[in-house]
Amino acid sequence: KQEVTQIPAALSVPEGENLVLNCSFTDSAIYNLQWFRQDPGKGLTSLLLIQSSQREQTSGRLNASLDKSSGRSTLYIAASQPGDSATYLCAIISGGYNKLIFGAGTRLAVHP
């Protein structure tokens, strides 16, 4: 059974720090991996999608990497800002019909 784990569960950092969020999954036979951002009580905003054949994706200050063999992905956020405060969710797609399997998320607080 595929399981997704995110570490740490919560993180509080001062503005300007570079930070890394971790995601691990138990079965390397994934189709792709997606990182999302969720503001309190809101829906999910897709940040980055990494296909299984790719090693990383970049968007602005965000960089996500994927290592299928070790069952790990990292989300790197450069020069963090208070507006980055949110919950970050990692999800893998496994199976023939694009079911997303989510981790519980990392709750990030960036303080001025």
Place this chain on the structure above:
Amino acid sequence: ETGVTQSPTHLIKTRGQQVTLRCSSQSGHNTVSWYQQALGQGPQFIFQYYREEENGRGNFPPRFSGLQFPNYSSELNVNALELDDSALYLCASSLEPRGSGNEQFFGPGTRLTVL
């Protein structure tokens, strides 16, 4: 281009009642998936609809059912509501159910409270 929309935004029901939640997919998307997110947890897959047919189902009882219409909008119906059904219900649409067009885009969610 219109994104994924959901209605209503909030809903309060009592145990035993029935509820219908609605979702309009992003323009051009023929696949809709529904997820349940309990407080403090990641979303859990309920089911997916592709071209008006159920295309996969998670570990949810039959009292969770759905529909997809010819315009690819979708409904989630929950019968005999239980207290544990209180959650944020998220709808996601994608271009196709699999392949390179499978990036999923989420709506703002419907917050259901069961008393």
